[in-house]
Structure formats: C-alpha cells, structure tokens
Amino acid sequence: MEKCNVALYGCGTVGRGVAEILLGHQAGITRSIGRGIRLACVVDKRVDELRKLPLLAGIPICSDLEAPINDPEIDIVIELIGGMETAGNITEKALKAGKNVVTANKALLANRADALFKLARQRGRSIGFEASVAGGVPIIATLRDSFVAETISSIFGIVNGTCNYILSRMTDEGVSYPEALAEAREKGYAEADPTLDVEGHDSAHKLAILARLAFGINVTDNDIYCEGISHINPADIAYAGSLGYKLKLLAIGRIKDDGVELRVHPTLLHRNHPLAVVDNSINAVCIHGQAVGEVTLTGLGAGAEPTAGAVVADVCRMALGVYQEDFRLLPVFGGTETIHCIPQEQIETKYYFRLSCMDRAGVLARVAGVLGEHNISIDSCIQQGRAHQDSGYVPVVFMTHRVKEENLLNALREINSLECIDGAESVMLRVAEI
Amino acid sequence: MEKCNVALYGCGTVGRGVAEILLGHQAGITRSIGRGIRLACVVDKRVDELRKLPLLAGIPICSDLEAPINDPEIDIVIELIGGMETAGNITEKALKAGKNVVTANKALLANRADALFKLARQRGRSIGFEASVAGGVPIIATLRDSFVAETISSIFGIVNGTCNYILSRMTDEGVSYPEALAEAREKGYAEADPTLDVEGHDSAHKLAILARLAFGINVTDNDIYCEGISHINPADIAYAGSLGYKLKLLAIGRIKDDGVELRVHPTLLHRNHPLAVVDNSINAVCIHGQAVGEVTLTGLGAGAEPTAGAVVADVCRMALGVYQEDFRLLPVFGGTETIHCIPQEQIETKYYFRLSCMDRAGVLARVAGVLGEHNISIDSCIQQGRAHQDSGYVPVVFMTHRVKEENLLNALREINSLECIDGAESVMLRVAEI
Incomplete structure (x- = not known):
C-alpha cells in the first residue's frame, strides 16, 4: 500500500512528540499496521528554530498555512496549533480539500464540533480527536x-x-x-x-x-x-x-x-x-x-508523549481506513438531540459548607434555625476549639444531606447576612453522590 | 439496511443477559447503529426450561447444534456454551459456513486462538472476543x-x-x-x-x-x-x-x-x-x-450484564461491518512471532517469606547465613513476641530486595531443612515491582 502522507501543523511539545513517534518508530508502525506513515511537512511560524532541531532534519518546514492543505499528496492534517480562529480555519479548509484531520484541540471541538463534524461527514472525511480528552486514556474510542x-x-x-x-x-x-x-x-x-x-x-x-x-x-x-x-x-x-x-x-x-x-x-x-x-x-x-x-x-x-500517542493512534487508524467508518457512525450524527440542560440551582446533591461564627452562645441555634426553614438537614458538623482571641470567630463545618442547590444557596445567603456570621469567610463545596 | 440475524448458542446467565439486551433494547440499538439486530434463534439443550421463560416468548429454541449454522439467514453466531470440545466445533463450523462468531470463551481462545483466528481470516470472517477478558471492561478493543x-x-x-x-x-x-x-x-x-x-x-x-x-x-x-x-x-x-x-x-x-x-x-x-x-x-x-x-x-x-454488554458491543460492530476490518488487522496475524518464555525460576523480583523458627538464640543468624550465601539481601523483617509454650516456634517474616527466583528457592530449600525451622510451615509470596 502507498505511504500515508501527513502534514503536522504546530510543532510545540505535543507536535514534537508526534514527530518523534512518526520518525522514530517508522519501521514499527509499518510492521504493526502494514502501511507506512510519512511525516511530509511541518507547518509552524518558528521555522528557523525548528530547522535547528536534529529531530526534524530532512523534513520540509514552512510557515505557509495554505500550501500543505492544497497539496494533493497530503492525506492527513494534524492540527496542534491550538486556539480557535486559525485552528478552526485550517480544519475547515483541510476537510474541504479532502483531507482527514486529527486534532487535540478541545476548545475548538467544545465550541464548533457540530459544524465541523457535519462538514467532515458531507465531504466523506473524518476528524480524529482522541487526544482532545485525557491524553493517552482511550476514552473517545x-x-x-x-x-x-x-x-x-x-x-x-x-x-x-x-x-x-x-x-x-x-x-x-x-x-x-x-x-x-x-x-x-x-x-x-x-x-x-x-x-x-x-x-x-x-x-x-x-x-x-x-x-x-x-x-x-x-x-x-x-x-x-x-x-x-x-x-x-x-x-x-x-x-x-x-x-x-x-x-x-x-x-x-x-x-x-x-x-x-x-x-x-x-x-x-x-x-x-x-x-x-x-x-x-x-x-x-x-x-x-x-x-x-x-x-x-x-x-x-497530559504531557507530550501520551497526547502524541493518542494523535498517532488516530493517524494510524485513518491510514488503515478503519477510522472513517467509525467516525461516520458517531452517535452525534443523525440522532443528535437538543436536550434540556438542568440549571445548576436545580441540581440536588450533598453540600459541605464552612461558616465563620462568632464564638458565643446561641449562634449555632440561629444557623440551625435558618437551615431548618429551608428544609436542609445536616449529616455531620465539626466545631473544634474556641476562637482565637484576636478574631472572636470560630470555623464551623457542616455536611448536609441531599438538598436542592437553590435551597442551599438561599439558606447560605440568609446565614451570611446574620450579624453573628462573617459572611465574607463562608465557603461552600459540593459533595459527590456518584 | 437489512436486519442482522443472530443465533445464540448457550442460554445460561450470560446468554439470558444477551437476550435481554437484544430483545429489550431493540429500538435503542437500531437507533444507535442504524441497523436492527434480530435474535433469530436460541440453541440450548434445556429447551423445555427455556420455553417457559417469558423473556424468550416467540423466539425459536432448539437443541440442534447444526441447523442454525447451516441456515443461510444467520449472520452471527454467539457462542456462550463454554468448554472446549463442543464450543470449538461450533466456532469452526460457523466460520466455515460463513458466519461471524462472538464468544466469551477464554479457555477456547487461550488454547486454540491461533488456529481459529487463522480459519476466520481465511474465510474472510471474524471472531469477536471482548467478553472473554474482564467482562465489560473494554480491554480487547x-x-x-x-x-x-x-x-x-x-x-x-x-x-x-x-x-x-x-x-x-x-x-x-x-x-x-x-x-x-x-x-x-x-x-x-x-x-x-x-x-x-x-x-x-x-x-x-x-x-x-x-x-x-x-x-x-x-x-x-x-x-x-x-x-x-x-x-x-x-x-x-x-x-x-x-x-x-x-x-x-x-x-x-x-x-x-x-x-x-x-x-x-x-x-x-x-x-x-x-x-x-x-x-x-x-x-x-x-x-x-x-x-x-x-x-x-x-x-x-464478570456477571451476566457486563459480559452480555461486551458480547452485544461486538455483535453491534459486526452488524455495522466495522469489526471485520479491525479483526483482519489484529497484530496476531502475520507478525505473529514465537518468543522465548522466560522460565519462572529465571524471573527476578522481590519476595516475601514467612518461616516458622524455633524460639531460641542463633536461629536468625543461621537463616541470615543461608540467605547471604545465596546473595539474598533483606529489605525488612518482622518478628513479634515469643513462641507459644505449646509449639516452641515463632513466625518470622522477611521481605527481600530484588533477587532471582532460583536463588530464593534454593535458599528456602536449604533453610527449610534446618533443624531449627519447621519447613512444612514456610510460606513464599512474590512482591510486585510493577
């Protein structure tokens, strides 16, 4: 089978990791997948700096974003530039020019996956994005x-x-x-x-x-x-x-x-x-x-190697021709539904909060009173020692049972306004029920 | 696309789990993968028992191992019979008859993967075996x-x-x-x-x-x-x-x-x-x-549901036509090398051992002497308290540094034969260095 030609956009730490695997393990990759993968060019504005790297000796390096996309020899574009604007343009143009794209760009996908995935599908091309989440952990696959x-x-x-x-x-x-x-x-x-x-x-x-x-x-x-x-x-x-x-x-x-x-x-x-x-x-x-x-x-x-490993895994499966079908079948096509996102105030979970309470009788009773009014029941509570002389306040920590966030926030707002509480010091954290 | 017809061989707990998913989530599966999967028949010797299950109402159940294999309508055979002989025959015959096979049978694959995988490849068919290791954990994929x-x-x-x-x-x-x-x-x-x-x-x-x-x-x-x-x-x-x-x-x-x-x-x-x-x-x-x-x-x-989930995942990817290529590309073909398996005595790791030592002066020195002769150095040692009056022996626990298993076994053999050691009570365990 002919070699698969790859253009690498962005040669920072992850990009160099990708180059290292593609160049350093050529024989191994060819043996594993039965097809060679050739790093055809590197695109990066730091041309002079990169030309000095022994790693990239003999590899064409340019800063021209368009040329590799328009080169009919290039099969796969690896987008590791990051950011939204340029990376988005490159991805779009590459897909339109008939290339497959591999990206680690989570910001881009979080915002524009719908449009980019649709474009890829229309053009019969695919986007590999294993490296966009959790580096070498194969969660996407x-x-x-x-x-x-x-x-x-x-x-x-x-x-x-x-x-x-x-x-x-x-x-x-x-x-x-x-x-x-x-x-x-x-x-x-x-x-x-x-x-x-x-x-x-x-x-x-x-x-x-x-x-x-x-x-x-x-x-x-x-x-x-x-x-x-x-x-x-x-x-x-x-x-x-x-x-x-x-x-x-x-x-x-x-x-x-x-x-x-x-x-x-x-x-x-x-x-x-x-x-x-x-x-x-x-x-x-x-x-x-x-x-x-x-x-x-x-x-x-994270890290250059795990992320680069995930990029290369996508490249290999594209070179093998098996990824395209996987991409076409992604559940995000066709069945894509818009779904109601539950507002944060409406979630229910357990909560931790810490109050800075005046160290005097009756304070806990007042706090408990407010919590009761908002139907918040307490699972555990820590109060250790007395106040330092200089502040007059003691930290008291509460863990609640399951409650709606709205109720908790309303109660905390009320508690923080009590004159026996230093509201500016209050802390609230959510507790997992998973 | 036409429905994909599946014959289920073996309807024990995992088989019933598979039937439950295929029958209970038909609409969901069809929506997810864009193709229906039909449980065409169940093959099991417990025909009468299974006919009473409401789950299998309307599904043909037979004990004839040959009929579904010879039925040109059947696309996939799920082998959940277990054991080697019958399961191996069914798998072989199904592949020869042009079916794809999904199996959870680790004993079969551990012994006959080479021959079965080669047969599948010759016939342009595939064997799905995600369920054979670690149930629902997608380690094979x-x-x-x-x-x-x-x-x-x-x-x-x-x-x-x-x-x-x-x-x-x-x-x-x-x-x-x-x-x-x-x-x-x-x-x-x-x-x-x-x-x-x-x-x-x-x-x-x-x-x-x-x-x-x-x-x-x-x-x-x-x-x-x-x-x-x-x-x-x-x-x-x-x-x-x-x-x-x-x-x-x-x-x-x-x-x-x-x-x-x-x-x-x-x-x-x-x-x-x-x-x-x-x-x-x-x-x-x-x-x-x-x-x-x-x-x-x-x-x-393990468990019916996770294992069944892994079986159904393989079935779905076969029904989609994407699994066949994945299977063809398995590194076990072509590149399959025979490799030297290092004999267990030649491995090197750390060891834990417990000796039953006579509670008297000089015993530890004798043990230490033997260990020293075999170049075994000790990382830690526990001896707590004195012997019970009735036995006269105390347990002493050692953790070694890295050493070759052969050396450790030779030393233990020598130690166990000392008259101050109750060799029958000695215990040796390996310590992971991973």
Whole structure:
C-alpha cells in the first residue's frame, strides 16, 4: 500500500512528540499496521528554530498555512496549533480539500464540533480527536466503539492534570493554592497563564466533547456550569479529610428524568471512591453504562508523549481506513438531540459548607434555625476549639444531606447576612453522590 | 439496511443477559447503529426450561447444534456454551459456513486462538472476543485499536473476580480461605467447582489472550506459570498489610531483553499501587505503552450484564461491518512471532517469606547465613513476641530486595531443612515491582 502522507501543523511539545513517534518508530508502525506513515511537512511560524532541531532534519518546514492543505499528496492534517480562529480555519479548509484531520484541540471541538463534524461527514472525511480528552486514556474510542450499544446514564471524571496536581499538593502538603500553582508551573504542569485550567474551562471543554459522545446530544461548553479551584483554601481540604473526603475538580455529566446535568466544580469525593485515589497529574474518567456497569479509565492526561500517542493512534487508524467508518457512525450524527440542560440551582446533591461564627452562645441555634426553614438537614458538623482571641470567630463545618442547590444557596445567603456570621469567610463545596 | 440475524448458542446467565439486551433494547440499538439486530434463534439443550421463560416468548429454541449454522439467514453466531470440545466445533463450523462468531470463551481462545483466528481470516470472517477478558471492561478493543501504534512493554491485572472477592474478604475480615470461598459461593461469585478460578487457570487463559494482543506473540496458557490462591493463609495477608502491602492474584505479562515473562500468582502490591484499591469482584488491567505511559481500565469483570454488554458491543460492530476490518488487522496475524518464555525460576523480583523458627538464640543468624550465601539481601523483617509454650516456634517474616527466583528457592530449600525451622510451615509470596 502507498505511504500515508501527513502534514503536522504546530510543532510545540505535543507536535514534537508526534514527530518523534512518526520518525522514530517508522519501521514499527509499518510492521504493526502494514502501511507506512510519512511525516511530509511541518507547518509552524518558528521555522528557523525548528530547522535547528536534529529531530526534524530532512523534513520540509514552512510557515505557509495554505500550501500543505492544497497539496494533493497530503492525506492527513494534524492540527496542534491550538486556539480557535486559525485552528478552526485550517480544519475547515483541510476537510474541504479532502483531507482527514486529527486534532487535540478541545476548545475548538467544545465550541464548533457540530459544524465541523457535519462538514467532515458531507465531504466523506473524518476528524480524529482522541487526544482532545485525557491524553493517552482511550476514552473517545471507548465511548465510540465499546459503548455503541450501551445506554450511558452518567460520565464523570478528573480531566485536568494541572488542577489535579495542584489539589494533590494542597492535600498532601497542606500548601496554599498560590504555592501549589507555583510548583505546578515549575514542573511544567501549568501554563504561564493558567486561567483555562484552574478556572475549570479546560475541563468544561472536555466535558462538552464527552457528553456529546456519551449521550448523543448537541452541547457546547456554554451549556456547562463551570467553577474552578483558584478560591480553594487548604483548611477546607483538611476539614473534608477529617470527614473522610478528598477534594477533586470533577467534570460531571448525568442524564436525569428532566434533562441533563453538566457541571465542572471542585467536589468532595468519599475516600473509598475509585477517583479519590487518582492523584497528581493523572486523569480518570468513569462511565456508567446500563449493561456494563461502571467502567473507569485511568492514565496520563497530559504531557507530550501520551497526547502524541493518542494523535498517532488516530493517524494510524485513518491510514488503515478503519477510522472513517467509525467516525461516520458517531452517535452525534443523525440522532443528535437538543436536550434540556438542568440549571445548576436545580441540581440536588450533598453540600459541605464552612461558616465563620462568632464564638458565643446561641449562634449555632440561629444557623440551625435558618437551615431548618429551608428544609436542609445536616449529616455531620465539626466545631473544634474556641476562637482565637484576636478574631472572636470560630470555623464551623457542616455536611448536609441531599438538598436542592437553590435551597442551599438561599439558606447560605440568609446565614451570611446574620450579624453573628462573617459572611465574607463562608465557603461552600459540593459533595459527590456518584 | 437489512436486519442482522443472530443465533445464540448457550442460554445460561450470560446468554439470558444477551437476550435481554437484544430483545429489550431493540429500538435503542437500531437507533444507535442504524441497523436492527434480530435474535433469530436460541440453541440450548434445556429447551423445555427455556420455553417457559417469558423473556424468550416467540423466539425459536432448539437443541440442534447444526441447523442454525447451516441456515443461510444467520449472520452471527454467539457462542456462550463454554468448554472446549463442543464450543470449538461450533466456532469452526460457523466460520466455515460463513458466519461471524462472538464468544466469551477464554479457555477456547487461550488454547486454540491461533488456529481459529487463522480459519476466520481465511474465510474472510471474524471472531469477536471482548467478553472473554474482564467482562465489560473494554480491554480487547483498547489493545486492538487505541494501542495499534504503541510498543507495549507490560500488561498486568486482576482478571478473576472470584479470587479478588475471596482475597478482599480475607483481607478485610481476616477470615480463612474456606470461609471466604463459602461466602463467594453463597453470593454467586464462585462456581460449584471453583478450581478453574481459584487455582489461577482462568486468569492464565485471559493472560494468554491479552499477551497475544499486547505483544503480538503466539502463546497458549501452557506457556504461563500458574499458581492460585487456595493455599493462602490470612496471617500472611495481615503481615503483608503491616509492611504496607495488599495481596492480589495478578496476571502479569512483561517483555524483557531475553523474552517474555508470563505468570499468574498471588502477589503483594504496595498499598499505593492503583491496583491495590481494586477490591471485591472488580477487575482491572494496566497496560504500559511506550508513548501513552500507564493506562488502567477498571470495571465489573464478570456477571451476566457486563459480559452480555461486551458480547452485544461486538455483535453491534459486526452488524455495522466495522469489526471485520479491525479483526483482519489484529497484530496476531502475520507478525505473529514465537518468543522465548522466560522460565519462572529465571524471573527476578522481590519476595516475601514467612518461616516458622524455633524460639531460641542463633536461629536468625543461621537463616541470615543461608540467605547471604545465596546473595539474598533483606529489605525488612518482622518478628513479634515469643513462641507459644505449646509449639516452641515463632513466625518470622522477611521481605527481600530484588533477587532471582532460583536463588530464593534454593535458599528456602536449604533453610527449610534446618533443624531449627519447621519447613512444612514456610510460606513464599512474590512482591510486585510493577
């Protein structure tokens, strides 16, 4: 069979990882799949810098975005530029020019999957996106292929390695959020501008992609409630620990009778939950299927090598000609339904909250009174020691039974306005019931 | 598209699970995959019993093994009869008659995969076997598709739910092996004759299938060192626990410079290892790929529903026509290499052993002397308290550094023959270095 020609757009860390696999394991790949894959060119604006890399010796490098797309020899375009505008244009043009596209771009897919997938289908081409969620963890293939006949009721997971690393450090060492973030930067786990990661947007992008596949629904990240970890105080991680819980940033999608819940937020998980032991930069996704029960996939969620491995797996299956049919059959086509996204205030779960209470008689009674009025019942409560002389306030921690978020928020608003409570210090976290 | 006609051979618990999904979710399956799947007939010797099941009302049931195979209307044969002889014949005849076959029969595949896969390939047909390993956990699809371009260096896991349940009970409750086995029987986790499970043969069957896919090598379960759990004493689980380890029955496949290690045995796993928290009847498999790193898949390994879900997933992908190409491309064809299986005495790992030592001065020195002569160095040692008056012996527990199994066995043989040691009471367990 003729070699399959690949153009690599974007040669940062993941791009170089892809080049390393394609160039370093040519013989192995050819042996495995029975067809050679040729890295035909690299497209990147850092032409001079890349020309110095021994890795890319002999590979044409250019900054012209159009030429490879218009080259009839190119079969597959790998889009690793990131961002929305340019990456979206390249993907569109490549599909229109008859190329298959492999991308790791979750932001692009979270926002424009519907249009791009439709375009690909019209042109008889495909988009490979295994690398867009959880790096080397084959969650896309599993949802697409192995769960083809399953009714999936929920999908949730830890899909951002940066946040998981930061929370792990805060949990294990008791360090503050800024300290843990600085460490994550040092280790290369966090970008110079970490906003996309730490505010939960990256997780929301991934949840949009997962929910589309798992539930066959048409969603973008705008449909997802999103709360990050930058406001987390290590004190709450410690209190949660003493109650038997660990704090994780979870992306949660659940089918309910009246629609779908889609949310990203810091979540207390019981320490016996399989995801509670997923620490550092590891990712993990749980899928609940009606027949197969709960299946969990765990592995490296980021990093050049795992992500590059996922890109190359898609490239190989495209080169083999087997991916195109898998893509054509994605449940996001045809059956794509618009579904009611349940507003965050309407969800029901358990809650953790910490109040800063004046250290005097009757305060707890007043708090309990407000909670009772809002039908909130308490599962457990921690109050340790007396107030420091200088503040006069003591932290009191509550864990509720199941309650509607609206009720909880209304009650907290009322409690925070009590003159015996320092409302500015109140903290609320959701507890997983999954 | 025309409906896809399926003949179901064997209607025990898994078979009924398959019938339930195919009959109960017809509309959903048709919507998902765009093609109907019809349960055309059930083949089972318990015809009268099955005719009474409301589930199978209207479905032809017969005990004639030949008729459905010779029926040109049948597209797919699901083989859930189990055992080797009849199941092998049915599979062979079905393939020769131009049917695709889906099977959950690990014993059959562990022994005859090479011949059956070749036959299927010659006839342009395929064998689906996702259900043969770890039930609903999509480990076969992951190895086949997502790891197509990976160099896999090791695969290991907990692939027998019965053993994992028994060991979990012995660990959590300190009960003896016979008590835990009785519980497993009561809960339906163990067969009347549990030999295949508890002696490790079932795990070895599954390892043969996994190693074939992961490493592209031609192995049967005869190539696998196999040791079960029926000799395990809860005392050793407790000692291991105090050293920070948990006992699991692991199936391990590892590529080494001089061949491949294939072994099933009770293994001490450090409590921080991801598999250490996989308890009860849950299965989990870890794969180490050169690019993607370690990926772990966890889920229900047995039970009617998960296994049936995996069967139906294969059936659906065959009905869609996408599975045939995946099967054709399995690395077990063409590249199939015979590889040197490293004899168990030649493996190197850490070891745990417990000796029953006479409670008198100089005994430890003699043991240490023998260990030293065999170049075995000790990582840790536990001796608690003095001997009971009636026995005069005390248990002493050792954990070694890395050593060749041959050396360890020679040393133990020598130690067991010392007159100050009750050799009949000695216990040796391997410690995972994975």
